[in-house]
Amino acid sequence: xQNIARTRPSLVxxxxxxxxxxxxxxxxxxxxxxxxxxxxxxxxxxxxxxxLADGMQPFGTGPRGDTISxxxxxxxxxxxxSLQTLSASVDLARVGFDTWDSLDxxxxxxxxxxxxxxxxxxxxLLSVRQDETARGFEDVSTRRExxxxxxxxxxxxxxxxxxxxxxxxxxxEDFSSTYSxxxxxxxxxxxxIGKVKLTYRPRSGNTLALVGRLTDGDFPRRQPGILSDDxxxxxxxxxxxxxxxxxxxxxxxxxxxxxxxxxxxSFRDYAGITGRLTHVWSxxxxxxxxxxxxxxxxxxxxxIDNFVVTRALSVAPVWSLSARVTLQGRxxxxxxxxxxxxxxxxxxxxxxxxxxxxxxxxxxxxxxEALQLSLSYTLQSRDSDLPSGDYAARGAALSxxxxx
Numbered sequence: 011x012q013n014i015a016r017t018r019p020s021l022v023x024x025x026x027x028x029x030x031x032x033x034x035x036x037x038x039x040x041x042x043x044x045x046x047x048x049x050x051x052x053x054x055x056x057x058x059x060x061x062l063a064d065g066m067q068p069f070g071t072g073p074r075g076d077t078i079s080x081x082x083x084x085x086x087x088x089x090x091x092s093l094q095t096l097s098a099s100v101d102l103a104r105v106g107f108d109t110w111d112s113l114d115x116x117x118x119x120x121x122x123x124x125x126x127x128x129x130x131x132x133x134x135l136l137s138v139r140q141d142e143t144a145r146g147f148e149d150v151s152t153r154r155e156x157x158x159x160x161x162x163x164x165x166x167x168x169x170x171x172x173x174x175x176x177x178x179x180x181x182x183e184d185f186s187s188t189y190s191x192x193x194x195x196x197x198x199x200x201x202x203i204g205k206v207k208l209t210y211r212p213r214s215g216n217t218l219a220l221v222g223r224l225t226d227g228d229f230p231r232r233q234p235g236i237l238s239d240d241x242x243x244x245x246x247x248x249x250x251x252x253x254x255x256x257x258x259x260x261x262x263x264x265x266x267x268x269x270x271x272x273x274x275x276s277f278r279d280y281a282g283i284t285g286r287l288t289h290v291w292s293x294x295x296x297x298x299x300x301x302x303x304x305x306x307x308x309x310x311x312x313x314i315d316n317f318v319v320t321r322a323l324s325v326a327p328v329w330s331l332s333a334r335v336t337l338q339g340r341x342x343x344x345x346x347x348x349x350x351x352x353x354x355x356x357x358x359x360x361x362x363x364x365x366x367x368x369x370x371x372x373x374x375x376x377x378x379e380a381l382q383l384s385l386s387y388t389l390q391s392r393d394s395d396l397p398s399g400d401y402a403a404r405g406a407a408l409s410x411x412x413x414x
Contacts, residue, residue, distance in 0.1 A: 044088045046413050052080040054407035059110065061147045061392075061401045068110075069154075077108040080409075093127035105144065105156075115156040117142035134168035134179070148366075148392065148401075150193070158190040167205070175212050181205035196238075201227040218251040221264070239272040244307075246284070263287040268307055280307065280319070296330040319347040336374040343367055364394040382411045 057075040060068045067074060082103040089096060101119040121139035145157040162185070169179035183203040189195050202225070209219040223246040232240045248266030255261055265285035272278045286304040302324045324342035331337060348362040372386035384407075391402040 045086070047085045048083070048411055048413040050080075050082050050409060050411035052082075052407055052409035054078050054080070054405055056403060056405040058401060058403035059107075059147065061403060063398055063400050064402070066398075069152075073109055076110050079106045079108075080104075095125040096123075097125075098122045110154075112154050113156045115144055115158055117144070117158065131171050132168065133171065133177070135165070137163075137165045139163050145189070145194070153191060153193070155191060157194050160188050160190070162186050167207075169207070169209060175210060177207075177209040177211070179205075179207040179209065181207065196229070196232045198231050199227055199229050201225050214254070216251070216253045218249065218253070221248045221250050221266075222246070223248070234274040239275045239278060242270050242272050242278075244268065244270040248285075258293055259289065259291045261287065261289050270307060282319075298328045300326045300328075302326075321345045321347075334376045338372045338374065340370045341368070362395050364392055364396075364399055366390065366392040380413050382413075384409045384411075 055075065055077045059074065059076045062068065062074065080103060082101070084099065084101045086099045087097060099119075099121050101117075103117045105115055105117075107113045119139075119141045121137065123135060123137040123139075125133075125135050127133045139162070141161045143159050143161075145159050147153070150157070163183055165181065165183040167179060167181035169177040171177040182205065183201075185201045185203065186199070188198045204224045206222045207219050208221075209217065211217045223244075225244040225246070226241075227244065228241045229239070232238055234240050246266055246268050248264045250264040252262035253260065263286045265283070265287065267282070268284040269281040270279060282305075284305050284307060286302065286306060289301045290298065291301075292298040302322070304323075305319070305321045307319055322342060322344040324340060326338070326340040328336060328338045344366045346364050346366075368388070368390045370386060370388040372384055375383045377383070386407045386409075388405045388407075389403075390405075392400060394400055
């Protein structure tokens with residue numbers, strides 16, 4: 011596997027080293043520090059690993075399913091020092107495939123965050139993070155090696171509270187996304203995001219903010235062509251907030267207007283409403299339902315970095331049967347509109363839509379405080395404008411996590 015392209019390596023390496031130092035120091039600190047280490051092992055089976063249509067097999071003759079082993083280690087630290095809050099984490103994982111062992115991979119992630127304050131007037135944050143995730147086969151099913159998406163971000167923000175309830179602020183984020191495999195590297199991109207914010211936070215603890223964002227994005231490995239562009243400029247105006255509606259429900263997220271412009275291909279331009287709203291309803295101490303409604307451009311959690319408009323609705327109930335047993339479900343309906351840059355998905359198709367439904371059910375058992383066991387079942391299906399893009403996949407997983 012080729013090395014992942016390294017963007018701003020020195021700063022991120024320094025941050026990860028800092029996270030390790032903070033975590034090592036925390037391990038020697040007193041018990042009041044919020045420091046923990048977790049190890050976990052999971053076994054899962056997927057009956058359609060490459061997300062192929064019915065009747066198709068990987069590379070013509072290969073088996074459709076596989077059993078996957080996931081071993082992970084994470085360390086987390088979070089502590090408040092007077093007006094300052096410092097948090098850090100390191101996450102390591104090793105994933106192995108029983109049949110398609112050429113897909114084996116490892117990931118490394120970490121972050122350091124400092125929520126700072128100077129007196130009663132100034133607050134802000136400084137953060138550095140790295141996340142690595144294996145890309146699924148929903149859009150590219152011809153790889154014999156895993157494609158690792160590495161995301162790095164450096165962010166800073168400062169707010170001035172001229173009134174106990176009101177603040178004005180500025181922020182900046184330098185973001186990059188790279189892929190480990192050569193076939194996906196045309197989707198590598200970098201973004202510089204500037205932000206201005208007006209925040210209202212009454213004594214109730216609720217928060218509302220008017221936010222303006224300007225994003226300058228580049229695809230450094232892509233040449234402008236008939237169907238693709240090498241950059242974009244995006245403007246967002248949002249209302250963000252977290253509001254306790256009643257004693258049993260809370261609404262948080264953002265709603266706004268997004269305008270994206272491309273330097274060479276104006277027919278890729280987009281303007282419209284975007285947002286992500288999360289409603290949490292807890293009618294009793296044992297029952298809760300989380301509902302998420304979103305409409306986004308190139309949503310990062312879809313692992314599609316090109317211009318894709320995503321609309322999705324998810325409902326996730328959770329039921330605590332007892333102090334040791336919890337049931338959790340989730341259903342998501344998602345539609346992706348490739349009206350923008352199709353990029354690596356299908357370079358010959360100007361317009362494409364797909365509709366995906368994801369259903370999961372999981373049971374969690376905590377025999378002792380430090381140990382959690384889980385059993386889950388998932389069902390995923392997609393209906394695409396491309397006949398070869400339709401698929402159905404089922405999976406089951408068993409996992410154990412120990413925290414100390």
